[in-house]
Amino acid sequence: MKQLLGFIRKEFRHIFRDPRTMIILFGIPIVQLLLFGYVITTEIKDAHIAILDKSNDEVTREITHKLLSSGYFKLDAMLDNDGQIDNIFRKGNIKEVVVFQQDFGKKLERDGKADVQVIADASDPNTAQLLSNYTNAIVQDYLQKKFINYHIPYEIKPQVRMLFNESLKGAFMYVPGTMALILIIISAMMTSITIVREKEMGTMEILLVSPLKSHHIIIGKVTPYLILSVINAITIVVLGNLVFGVPVRGSLILLMFVVILYIMLALSLGILISTIAASQFSAMFVSIMALMLPTMLLSGFIYPIDNMPVVLQVLSNIMPARWFIEAVKAVMLKGVGAGYIWKQLLIMTGMTAVFLVISMKKFKLRLE
Amino acid sequence: MMISVENIEKKYGEVKALRGVSLDVKEGELFGLIGPDGAGKTSLIRILVTLLKPDAGSATVNQLDVVDDFRKLRKQLGYMPGRFSLYPDLSVEENMNFFATVFGTTIEENYDLVKDIYQQIEPFKERLAGRLSGGMKQKLALSCALIHAPKVLILDEPTTGVDAVSRKEFWEMLKRLQKMGITIFVSTPYMDEANLCDRVALIQDGNILTIDTPEKVTQSFAHKLWAIRSDNMYLCIHHLREHPEAESVFGFGEYLHVTWKNQEMQAEEMMNYLTGLGHTNVEVKETEPGIEDVFMDLMQKHDS
Amino acid sequence: MEKENTVIRVRDLVKKFGHFVADDHLSFDVYKGEIFGFLGANGAGKTTAIRMLCGLLEPTSGELTVAGLDGFKQREAIKRRIGYMSQKFSLYEDLTVHENIRLFAGIYGIPTRIRREKTEELLEKLELTSARKKLVRDLPLGWKQKLAFSLAIIHDPSIVFLDEPSGGVDPVTRRRFWDLIYEAAHEGITVFVTTHYMDEAEYCDRVAIMSAGKIVALDTPEALKKEWDATSMDGVFLKLARSNE
Numbered sequence: 001m002k003q004l005l006g007f008i009r010k011e012f013r014h015i016f017r018d019p020r021t022m023i024i025l026f027g028i029p030i031v032q033l034l035l036f037g038y039v040i041t042t043e044i045k046d047a048h049i050a051i052l053d054k055s056n057d058e059v060t061r062e063i064t065h066k067l068l069s070s071g072y073f074k075l076d077a078m079l080d081n082d083g084q085i086d087n088i089f090r091k092g093n094i095k096e097v098v099v100f101q102q103d104f105g106k107k108l109e110r111d112g113k114a115d116v117q118v119i120a121d122a123s124d125p126n127t128a129q130l131l132s133n134y135t136n137a138i139v140q141d142y143l144q145k146k147f148i149n150y151h152i153p154y155e156i157k158p159q160v161r162m163l164f165n166e167s168l169k170g171a172f173m174y175v176p177g178t179m180a181l182i183l184i185i186i187s188a189m190m191t192s193i194t195i196v197r198e199k200e201m202g203t204m205e206i207l208l209v210s211p212l213k214s215h216h217i218i219i220g221k222v223t224p225y226l227i228l229s230v231i232n233a234i235t236i237v238v239l240g241n242l243v244f245g246v247p248v249r250g251s252l253i254l255l256m257f258v259v260i261l262y263i264m265l266a267l268s269l270g271i272l273i274s275t276i277a278a279s280q281f282s283a284m285f286v287s288i289m290a291l292m293l294p295t296m297l298l299s300g301f302i303y304p305i306d307n308m309p310v311v312l313q314v315l316s317n318i319m320p321a322r323w324f325i326e327a328v329k330a331v332m333l334k335g336v337g338a339g340y341i342w343k344q345l346l347i348m349t350g351m352t353a354v355f356l357v358i359s360m361k362k363f364k365l366r367l368e
Numbered sequence: 369m370m371i372s373v374e375n376i377e378k379k380y381g382e383v384k385a386l387r388g389v390s391l392d393v394k395e396g397e398l399f400g401l402i403g404p405d406g407a408g409k410t411s412l413i414r415i416l417v418t419l420l421k422p423d424a425g426s427a428t429v430n431q432l433d434v435v436d437d438f439r440k441l442r443k444q445l446g447y448m449p450g451r452f453s454l455y456p457d458l459s460v461e462e463n464m465n466f467f468a469t470v471f472g473t474t475i476e477e478n479y480d481l482v483k484d485i486y487q488q489i490e491p492f493k494e495r496l497a498g499r500l501s502g503g504m505k506q507k508l509a510l511s512c513a514l515i516h517a518p519k520v521l522i523l524d525e526p527t528t529g530v531d532a533v534s535r536k537e538f539w540e541m542l543k544r545l546q547k548m549g550i551t552i553f554v555s556t557p558y559m560d561e562a563n564l565c566d567r568v569a570l571i572q573d574g575n576i577l578t579i580d581t582p583e584k585v586t587q588s589f590a591h592k593l594w595a596i597r598s599d600n601m602y603l604c605i606h607h608l609r610e611h612p613e614a615e616s617v618f619g620f621g622e623y624l625h626v627t628w629k630n631q632e633m634q635a636e637e638m639m640n641y642l643t644g645l646g647h648t649n650v651e652v653k654e655t656e657p658g659i660e661d662v663f664m665d666l667m668q669k670h671d672s
Numbered sequence: 673m674e675k676e677n678t679v680i681r682v683r684d685l686v687k688k689f690g691h692f693v694a695d696d697h698l699s700f701d702v703y704k705g706e707i708f709g710f711l712g713a714n715g716a717g718k719t720t721a722i723r724m725l726c727g728l729l730e731p732t733s734g735e736l737t738v739a740g741l742d743g744f745k746q747r748e749a750i751k752r753r754i755g756y757m758s759q760k761f762s763l764y765e766d767l768t769v770h771e772n773i774r775l776f777a778g779i780y781g782i783p784t785r786i787r788r789e790k791t792e793e794l795l796e797k798l799e800l801t802s803a804r805k806k807l808v809r810d811l812p813l814g815w816k817q818k819l820a821f822s823l824a825i826i827h828d829p830s831i832v833f834l835d836e837p838s839g840g841v842d843p844v845t846r847r848r849f850w851d852l853i854y855e856a857a858h859e860g861i862t863v864f865v866t867t868h869y870m871d872e873a874e875y876c877d878r879v880a881i882m883s884a885g886k887i888v889a890l891d892t893p894e895a896l897k898k899e900w901d902a903t904s905m906d907g908v909f910l911k912l913a914r915s916n917e
Binding site (some may be wrong): 403502618620631 | 678713714715813840841842843844845847850854855857858870872874875877892893894903905906909910913915
């Protein structure tokens with residue numbers, strides 16, 4: 001135990017003393033997230049919208065005014081009837097159409113409930129999702145302020161319809177996706193590199209000849225990265241929530257469990273890579289080619305799995321990140337419990353076990 | 369026997385690194401394995417420290433088989449690989465502490481053993497190992513290898529790439545460790561270090577050329593050896609090689625070392641031969657062979 | 673050796689990096705066809721000095737002439753007049769012997785007309801004709817060493833700089849290599865060898881020993897051994913180091 005603690009202490013020293021490692025550990029996650037933030041916030045400025053106000057009363061005019069003065073939206077056209085909606089989307093300038101139902105104000109006062117329809121161009125799903133979220137937020141905000149003194153709960157129910165990509169696969173993916181990507185980089189790439197570095201420096205020779213068992217070396221190498229990866233995952237969740245309003249609807253503990261399971265999976269992959277790679281360079285190369293790229297392309301992070309050719313769909317089944325993203329999405333966005341994601345958890349556990357067994361077997365007690 | 373090696377063979381793909389090596393090292397001995405790069409020194413050492421398995425043959429260290437009892441053996445070995453494997457981003461003290469913990473001990477516990485060596489680097493204990501001079505790295509690596517008080521110390525080219533002063537100091541340290549009862553097995557490419565060992569094995573191309581005390585090794589040189597020089601060394605080499613009676617002509621610093629097929633060859637004859645070819649300031653004298661002369665002689669005999 | 677045969681002339685040469693004085697008022701001459709050894713432990717200031725002599729670094733102050741060219745103003749021209757071979761041999765391991773020769777001949781601007789002739793000549797001299805299509809990676813260490821040296825002087829430079837050229841090879845191979853060096857020197861190429869292997873110093877005509885940025889000794893190995901009452905250059909170095917403490 002003392003040996004292990006000594007080993008872990010040494011690993012932390014390596015990490016904290018190497019600027020490159022520190023940048024990869026803490027710089028990249030923040031940059032990645034902010035990059036998303038930057039891309040998304042610039043797109044949401046002055047989005048062109050059209051409004052179809054079938055009610056044209058005080059309430060709808062006030063909401064319209066609120067929307068247009070928010071700075072996010074710019075009014076392109078006031079429409080007269082439903083038939084124009086399709087046309088105006090086809091022209092391509094309009095990102096969203098807001099439709100107020102007839103007698104909107106009256107209904108709201110009478111029933112405490114009124115419908116506003118938000119139709120968005122979901123060929124760009126991220127933007128569409130964001131626009132509708134913003135619209136929603138502005139409407140809710142208006143309601144809260146206006147009816148603050150009333151006791152009856154008023155409710156405007158926006159009915160969101162996504163055109164061209166009805167199911168909206170891909171939206172809200174970036175937080176789970178970024179997490180999947182970053183945890184793979186840190187856990188798998190960094191552990192494989194740090195193990196291979198000892199081989200290159202020759203210190204592995206001394207460690208092997210010492211009374212340390214191979215699991216000591218592996219656990220000692222892996223523990224610091226497990227801890228740092230968990231911190232990273234928490235950072236991403238918090239940043240995602242604060243900056244982009246990505247909610248955590250389900251249990252935080254369950255979310256963390258999923259995250260830790262995925263990290264273990266990535267770490268076991270990292271160990272496996274280290275048993276194959278002979279140099280730090282090849283460890284990095286293998287990590288990028290075999291893990292990062294497939295994670296980005298095949299896990300559903302960027303391209304929806306349902307739209308892939310069948311071959312790639314089958315292939316995506318062996319992507320650890322696919323199951324992680326599904327599980328995280330379910331917990332964060334749908335707020336489901338463990339019962340709903342048992343399949344994903346089981347698959348990830350299975351993969352971890354397989355990788356660990358193989359890499360333990362392959363981890364050499366000698367130099368050949 | 370502290371170390372016993374019998375007919376060890378080792379191949380890497382098609383390349384034969386060791387071709388049936390046998391040797392014995394007695395308890396308390398300072399034994400040198402001497403040979404150039406690529407002779408098989410590192411392969412043999414790695415087999416002894418259980419890092420490689422031999423393809424054929426067997427070896428024991430302290431009566432423990434290097435393959436079957438490798439776990440037990442690892443606890444008793446002190447091993448210093450080539451290139452002083454240390455963590456450059458850890459300080460002197462952190463390196464020491466780390467290796468102490470790995471071997472389940474502390475610096476204090478075996479301080480007596482490493483005191484002499486460690487005290488020399490202790491003033492720099494806060495310094496990162498990567499910023500130490502070659503000599504200091506070497507001392508730190510030795511301290512780390514000794515931290516668990518091993519019975520046998522195996523060192524792979526500990527003096528390669530360090531300056532002459534550090535080399536000398538290092539050999540003095542090894543002598544002191546030997547007096548404390550530690551058996552030492554050390555490899556080196558420097559022929560002149562042979563004289564500092566109790567016994568040496570000369571190794572070339574995976575074969576042991578000879579094993580003996582350094583004195584007996586040099587005494588085994590069967591020829592009369594001549595040291596010859598003139599003002600033009602380049603032509604001197606050529607002219608001597610052209611002589612029909614010349615057996616070997618090699619540069620040895622400012623002199624050439626020459627052996628003749630005819631042992632009766634006289635200095636005067638050599639003088640006349642060279643001055644006759646226009647050489648000036650010719651000097652010819654009989655000289656004592658060194659380990660390097662023997663090595664080259666055995667190497668060429670082995671090749672043919 | 674006469675004055676007009678001076679190939680490298682160094683006077684009060686200083687190189688500072690900030691406040692750190694890497695080379696402190698070096699003065700020496702190297703003559704044509706001489707094998708000049710430049711010794712010293714790592715960090716003694718050897719590397720900095722060589723870089724200035726090769727035109728890679730501008731000196732801070734002093735005088736420096738290499739092959740008749742000014743070490744301050746004509747550094748590019750100096751680079752064309754010298755050859756360089758390092759311990760790592762600077763050969764392309766994944767190219768064949770022949771490809772390496774052609775490549776270096778091209779780099780050093782050997783005219784195409786005589787390039788073929790020169791290549792054949794070199795292959796024959798090194799006894800590598802039958803191995804011309806072999807990858808350099810597969811050559812024995814000694815052959816690589818000889819090839820690297822021959823390529824470093826393929827453009828007939830005035831001076832060739834050798835950085836720890838023969839550490840670690842077997843004694844016979846090492847002598848064969850020194851045969852080549854003697855030959856180059858005999859043909860008038862000045863050979864400037866840096867090393868911290870003291871036994872390599874024994875082969876030089878004259879050696880300079882550096883310590884802490886200064887030249888602490890300069891003479892023939894024979895004279896140095898006599899002066900310091902030592903049997904080898906190793907002994908000279910040890911006694912020198914002790915006297916400087």
